[in-house]
Amino acid sequence: MFDNTMKTEAIPERVFALCQQLLLSGPLKEEELRTKFEPECFSDKTAYFGMVRDAAIQLGLITNIPDDNTLELNVDKKEIKSYETMRMYINRNISRLSLSQFYRTTKVSMINSYDLFSVDKDYQNVSKMPLTLNKMDENLNLDEGCMRAWRFWATFLGFGYLHDMFFMPNASNFIYDCIRNSNISKNKEYPIYDFIQHLSPSIDICLSEKEKNERRLNFAVSNAFRALHDRGIIKLKYTNDRQDEWNMIEMPMHEFTSIITDVVYLGEK
């Protein structure tokens, strides 16, 4: 899933369940572990376990003990206490996946998020996204199956929402994790640039260097900032005399139409 080709079967829930089992039982032989999830009596269909295992290994959550065919946890139990902690762990380490198809697809989707959002209705379904994304980056080599797999992790990790198989870019939950993973202080006013620096390198998956240089937040990140502001998690500010103004995607109806200069992290809601 997090190497070259994304696999639909390796959904976050199954990866989490695998971690939970290893947390409970300790290291287990792979075959024994497989039958836990796919008991023999149900395994008349293709086994999914291998794909789930691979995803968990690629995410660094579990590891394979060499020559023993045994799997064990590779993270502290606090990292897999809940879906949220697992998500925060993955997001904290997301840049480790930077070569993966998932990472590259996500980055292209985030940077081009306004185009994806505005794409003609006939191309809005996730399975049609390769038609658009492969044009945006021809090295992605995406097909329908890849995108169906991508959607599970893209929504889980907080890069957007699905509405009737239409991906709505909004990186609010991802950035919220990045904030909590960072050492950003609560109730302290940060100029946007500083704020974003604190979220690096994780935030690089949704914000390009070019955008940073141009002081421009793409649609997914603009949505994230606005949504977190609306949810009371951060407070956006516009201060007249700041030299460093950042432009969000223009949204006339929102409280912050475009320009922001500072952010305050208010805390968890």
Place this chain on the structure above:
Amino acid sequence: MRLEVAKNRITEVLRADTMTTSKGDFFATHVPLQNIEIYTKFDPNDAKKSVKFRSKDVSEDYIFKNIILNPEDKHQFILVMGESGAGKSHLIRWYNACLENYVRENEIVLFIRRNDNTLKGTIKQLLQHNEIKGLNNKELYERLLKATAVVSESMLKNEILSKFRIHIQDDLDTDDTDEEQLTYTDKKRLIAFLKYSKIEEKLKEINGPIDRIYSKIAQSDKVMSDINAMFEVKDFNIDDDENIDLLNDIIADADRDTKALANKINTDPDYKEKITNYLNSFLDEVIQSCSGLQAGDFEEIFMEIRRNLRKQGKSLTILIEDITSFTGVNIELLNALTTEHTGQGNQDLCRISSVIGITSGYFKDHFKANYRDRTTLFVYLKNNIFSEEYLYEFVGKYLNAMSVSNDEIEAWAKGGALPEQYPIHKIDEGENWDYYEMPDGRKLNLYPFTKYAIINLYNYRLSTEQLKTPRYILQYIIEPVVRDILVDQVAFPNVKELANYNGNPSTLLRSKIFDSQSINKEDKERMFLFMCLWGDGSDKIEIRNDKKFISGISEEVYKELNLPILDNLQKIKMTDVSVHKSEEEGKKVVQSNTIKPMNSEIIKNNQKVQKIIAILEDWLSGGIINVGTTAGNEAILSRARDNIIKYIQNAINWQIEGVALDNLKKVNDSKFSLIGFERQARGNYLVELKANRQTQKIVEAFVRWEVEGNNSWNFDNGDYYALAVETWAEQIKSSIIEALNYSKGKNVNYKKFAIALEMYRQLIFGQIRGKWNFYKSNTFFENDVCNINTSSEHSREWISLQEQIKRIFDQIDPRKTALQCYNLIQGKGGNKIYLDRTKFDKDFTEIKKSQLSLEDIKYEDDIKGRGEIKEQFNNISAKINTAYNAERNKILAERDTIEQILGCNTMNVEEISDLLANAQSFYDEVGNAKLYAEYPALDSIKRNKNKISEALSSINEILSNNDVFDNLILMSHDPLKAISGFTKFIKKLKDDIERIDNQMKKEENRVIEETGHTIRDPYQDERDTIDECDVMMRKLG
């Protein structure tokens, strides 16, 4: 405004009736009426038959100079007509005030104010005039004096009712039945009806017909305006819900005539009108006689006055504010006023010019045609034709009058009320607010109103034509708003009646206010209302001469009211040209930005959306939302609700949030929607969306998604609405998840009940082996649903339980539910099972350890698919004991039988083999002895001796152990079935032995009988030898 002054002045300035206003305030608040039309002929039913007066100038001033002053000195009878509050009294009073300054010599002006609008009050006024005091007819004067005497309310009301009955009785006695009115019997019954105590009470109660007539006769402190002092059809409503008790009383205990009349009222739809008209025909006579007047008195009074004035060479102008002041005598009054001084026999009368106020309704219903024909002019005051400028001046003058002291105003009035000396207050509050500029260039401050507020309030608060009159502008607009600012400037505007205002404001403005994190929650509605009602509700900031106007209101005004200042709206710099007032459009400002032309589809869609927004505004204001309908605009709302649900179902990662997709499916299959609206007309739902601004925005988002985006977010501001929906869904997510996982505050553990039901199934169907404690989840997975063994030896109760379980599993399949609740599904799922194993094992172990004691988990679940699993678990659980006991009893009975036959209840395999061998020998011997006993089928027993031995052990274990679940497992494997062949065999063996013994005894008896000898014991020799040996052994010691 000067609030300190206004605090004391508001009540005296805003007195709704012109009669009670001081002269100074009257002048200071006068704004020339603009709603005047004049007719020479007026037909209220057919406008075409009305004839307009020749002059196009119908201003107050023109009418005064050319009509009221009567330059041609001719007989005039002028009616001033209009709805209640249209300004009739004000106009007549204004003319009276003008006449004081301009009246000709020899012209006597007699002004009859409405006063308390009673006949007594009117007579009292008349008695104060010198013209009346000088009446020659002293007897008549005495009667007038007597008419003003005070009589108690109850006495007078009784007298009024009694007089009506007397008039009916007199009418009855004359027996002069008018076919159009009532029959003799009807009249007789009507007298009884009016005498019936409960009817008397109803007629005399406040606002009843007798009370209304009474209020026109008796003098009171109250100002009675436009009361209909007569019977009305509605007074005889006894067949509606409100009067149901009265009708029941009549049916129960009224006399026969009253009952008969009540019955006719209920059955004949026209009958109430007949009674009403009939009673009203006596009205004048009743009022006169109750006032102590005689027929003709009033006509005589005015004729006398006119004769006296004629003698003095004077003419008379009479101004009457309200004709109903003369209720009871108005016919006589009209006779006196419409009689010209030039007619034959009338030369002794002076010329009279009369101006009489009359409501349009009274004119239409009661002003008879012969008097209409004698009317010179009809001055008609139309409703709702006030220009914006008139309204600004009207409001401005009242606000000014409140802010100027009474002394200053009265001094100005005494000085001739000259316009150029009109006192304008010094502004304490509202300097930055709007002003009305008077023709002389001086300005009236409009605080606490803006010009937008005056127009918006006029259109909103005075919602019907009848309300659009000066009286209601005072009552519903000026007074509540001024009192509001007097009470609390911090919360202004805070008039309850304004809270529901829906002025079709900008959606953008709404979003800017209600989405804002920096505006206090409690300020939002206040601010929104203020910007929409006091401003133009637009989403623009206009910059005029370096000053900001947000939604048309000066920035300074927001500051004064401590309201937040929006700065994130579109800013438009207004040029001098663009702020120039268009002569054609009054005060409308021409904006410099251009508006894009819209195609018809966009316009149509926009109209659709606006209609829905209006429905939502009504809902927010306390109305009902009609979702569930499939036609009209509300069908769009219903679809919006459905689309919100679909969005929620898509956007939430249910499994990650701890909601099994099976749970969601069961909710979707139920009669409950995932979400519903507060005050929705029909339907059940789990999560209620409150009627608030956020819900409004979300519903609006999905309405636009459908209407404007054609089921996509590709529409103007679609990105904003999508973001709003995403953010809202994040915020509401926890409550939706809670609603799915909890029912009435308790966790819905239907998955545990499903597991437990499947455990019961596996248990009762013999799919578990060994001890209950060793039951494993793998066993649970492997044991798929199976059929009932039709040849079991189970008890009837056990089989019945199996059948019931089978039926349940055929219908609702708890096994599938149990597995699906722990299946980690990708997307919409399929048949693949990938278990959330740790969770399953945890629950499995907990349920197993509890020995399926889930009865303690008590909650009600309205979702059928979930609730029935719990219900069926309870049904099965309740029958387990019965099945267990029945099975145990049957096993016990079988064991006792075995014990009786064999003398023991357990047998190991060897013992069974010995038994079989002995049995074989027995049957062989029997055969050899030529006795008859059929060989039993021993082969299957030989083959199953292990199972038989085990089953016998199980049976003993069941009967000796107290662990129900272990025993159930043993029972479920049907040990009786395992030993059934063996049991048959030993029973047969026992029977055969007994039978063979009997046969042998019979044979012995037969031999004895035939030979006379007993049959020798075949072992007798051996016995004898043993006995001998025994004796020898004893001897040896």
